[in-house]
Amino acid sequence: MGSYLRTLKILPVDLKTPVSFNLPKEYSFIKTFLKKYFLESEDVTILTNYKHLVSLVQDREPVSPVPGLTLREAKQVWRNAAHPALQNRHKDLSWMVAHEILPVRAVMHSRGMAKNPICPRSGCNSPETVHHLLWECGAARDLWAKTGPLYFPCLPAGGAQFGYQLAILGVGRGLKDLTAQEFTSLWLTLNVIKDAIWATRNLLVGKGVTVTLHACELKVTSMLQGYRTTIFGRGGR
């Protein structure tokens, strides 16, 4: 593989030593990888630096689109779903929500795995989509209305910009003035609320238990305890 490495300037040209002109097949993945991400023309200082290489690849990786969002926003959504401060269950939840594949009834019904697509809350006759469960359904609306003003003092007053995309996916104009720390606190809190909505819905469907709004709020507060040091800093309470 000397010849290939020489063209990338990784190996200095030494005319006294023999080189192989064809890449041995065991090493062909290197060429495939460099070609795929257009890295062959990069400088040797980048090619031999792990961190530079990772950041270039991340920038060039194709972004999976999210319905209703620009590619740039979609990129942010996937970054949010993999936010290093999130617990794994919240990463999974965010990922399934962004893909709209959380196993709610409308999703299950469309795949032939549920008898009906309708929301399980009594008196609610809308199809239970991800959007409905987390945002439109009365139970979700009540919890957002109750918890919003308490937990989001850093958001612009009035809450006019506080819509589905911001609350559920963590993207939107209302966020651009936040510091990284403020965004992390907000994003963790939003995930805890989504988790509480999904968990109480599962209690209703699985065990027939109706969780009151107050109990749901307590669940949010107790789950936030798990994130306390991340949100409030060390020693915070």
Ligand SMILES: [Zn+2]
């Ligand atoms: Zn509903």
